[in-house]
Amino acid sequence: MTSDATAGRRRRGAGITSDATGPRDTTGTSVTEQAVASLDGTADPRLRELLTALIRHLHDFTRETRLTRQEWERAIAFLTVTGQACTGTRQEFILLSDVLGLSTLLETLHQDRAPGATESTVLGPFHMTESPVRELGDDIDLVGGGEPCVVSGRVRAADGTPLPGAVVDVWQADDQGFYDVQQPGVQPAGNGRGLFTADTEGRFWFRTCVPAPYPIPTDGPVGDLLRATGRHPYRPAHIHFIASAEGHTPVTTHIFVAGDEHLDSDAVFAVKESLVQDFAETDDPALAREFGVPNPFRHARFDLVLERSS
Structure with missing residues (x-):
């Protein structure tokens, strides 16, 4: 087996596959890293720590459960109505x-x-x-x-x-x-x-x-x-x-x-x-x-x- 073939298999094992257009990220790992990197300019170190952990956990949850678009939409709708249920005397x-x-x-x-x-x-x-x-x-x-x-x-x-x-x-x-x-x-x-x-x-x-x-x-x-x-x-x-x-x-x-x-x-x-x-x-x-x-x-x-x- 050639070294190129071995490298390709390693990439596929990490969620990266190759096609005619080049390597393709199948797990969204690059999206996660881009989202985390977008926080580099955060002045408050604790805020950066919290948001970094939140992004990584949310992305891992999405990968682990294979969250569908319909399920994501239902979650957004649930959070929306939760906020709408809050009043001056009720905290949903x-x-x-x-x-x-x-x-x-x-x-x-x-x-x-x-x-x-x-x-x-x-x-x-x-x-x-x-x-x-x-x-x-x-x-x-x-x-x-x-x-x-x-x-x-x-x-x-x-x-x-x-x-x-x-x-x-x-x-x-x-x-x-x-x-x-x-x-x-x-x-x-x-x-x-x-x-x-x-x-x-x-x-x-x-x-x-x-x-x-x-x-x-x-x-x-x-x-x-x-x-x-x-x-x-x-x-x-x-x-x-x-x-x-x-x-x-x-x-x-x-x-x-x-x-x-x-x-x-x-x-x-x-x-x-x-x-x-x-x-x-x-x-x-x-x-x-x-x-x-x-x-x-x-x-x-x-x-x-x-x-x-x-």
Whole structure:
């Protein structure tokens, strides 16, 4: 075999074949390299790194799956309607990121936390409005009708030191599984939300109702995706928190209601064992009077533990 023939076979093995007009790229490798080379003038090195990796992964995905033009067109249409579904109170792209596991993956990769610090989890698509400032002990359930509940805890550092004046942002669905932004005109704005400042010992507490499990919105393209893949849309019952304090790294997290049937199949993959809390039925008339709730009531205790900023 001649050296020219050997070289030709090597080219064919690499996706390059020869015909009457010369070598022909059959895998698009040259297109990939041209697209990457087009970034040479990018001033921001991190932007260049991200775009280079994105191009290479997208091109490799296209080659690996032999993506058809029709499938590409459907993907473009899906992304288009996803953007069109976004409003001032709805973020369909975050929802898409959530159901693909990307949001939880991002949290997992960047959770280099101190031992004992509260685990973070996804922000979710409903932190779309500012929580109203409330006093400790206020009731964030402005509608009523749900099972009365008290949530209490302490914001502290990983070494156990209380963090007085820490800010605790809270939001949750009601006892029917809806957030206020999903039911304008039915729920008052700010229902299920509160911005609390911890006391001098880092303590916080508020009244609410036990949240219900709920389906994520399925009336848009993300819902179409779930149906196409045979997945259910439910999230286990939970309450969202963002806790922050001077000199410490904020944490975005949830607490999940123990015993919920969806803990093992959360539609957005956000459940972590350390965040599952017992909303215990409490029969204590004196404590009920102190909190201003009927007896018996449900009581969840949860400390938010922050790590120091580097």
